Amino acid sequence: EPRRAINFYEQALSISRENIDRQLEGSCLGNLGLAYSYLDEPRKAIDFYEQALAIAREISDRRLEETCLGHLGIVYSRLGKFQRAIEFYEQALQISPEIGDKRTEGAWLGNLGIAYLYLGEFQRAIEFFERALEISREIRYLLLEGNQLFNMSLALQALGKGKKAIPLAKSALAIYEQIGSSDAEAVRKELAEWGA
Numbered sequence: 001e002p003r004r005a006i007n008f009y010e011q012a013l014s015i016s017r018e019n020i021d022r023q024l025e026g027s028c029l030g031n032l033g034l035a036y037s038y039l040d041e042p043r044k045a046i047d048f049y050e051q052a053l054a055i056a057r058e059i060s061d062r063r064l065e066e067t068c069l070g071h072l073g074i075v076y077s078r079l080g081k082f083q084r085a086i087e088f089y090e091q092a093l094q095i096s097p098e099i100g101d102k103r104t105e106g107a108w109l110g111n112l113g114i115a116y117l118y119l120g121e122f123q124r125a126i127e128f129f130e131r132a133l134e135i136s137r138e139i140r141y142l143l144l145e146g147n148q149l150f151n152m153s154l155a156l157q158a159l160g161k162g163k164k165a166i167p168l169a170k171s172a173l174a175i176y177e178q179i180g181s182s183d184a185e186a187v188r189k190e191l192a193e194w195g196a
Helices: 002-018 022-038 042-058 061-076 081-100 100-118 122-138 141-157 163-177 185-194
Strands: none
Touching: 002 022, 002 185, 022 042, 022 061, 022 100, 042 163, 061 100, 081 100, 081 163, 100 122, 122 141, 141 163, 163 185
């Protein structure tokens, strides 16, 4: 219920400003960005993420900074502005190792791969998917692993390497079925189109 969440975040934001709590203010602004992103209102989401990012940098909150950068990348990807998204993902990736956040590091690498996939730079996309896949296996994050396998299969298929793509897609499907992910249906559909 993002609209309801917005109401509470706005109240918390008001309190944070009354109490001059910059960390809470930045967090509330970032959460408002996320809520508007869920509502598919990218311009509002960007505005709140940028405000939160400015505060994160002002108070040296590297985790909030990384989160805002990554989420700005997501919003710009949804807008089809993949070059802009890449800039934000790369900035987020400079911070992830510093704060020891392997999970988001893997996510940003995967998202970079997706951006390059949409730009038609399939080999570059695969390089990012492979790095994200390595992290997903290291931290035993099955959803991230399944996503990278499937995305890599799409890039390989686009390169005309169907024989390599199909086993990866099947591995992704097995993971999605194991964890009960709704993404399994998309993989089944692709495999059917590929005649596998």
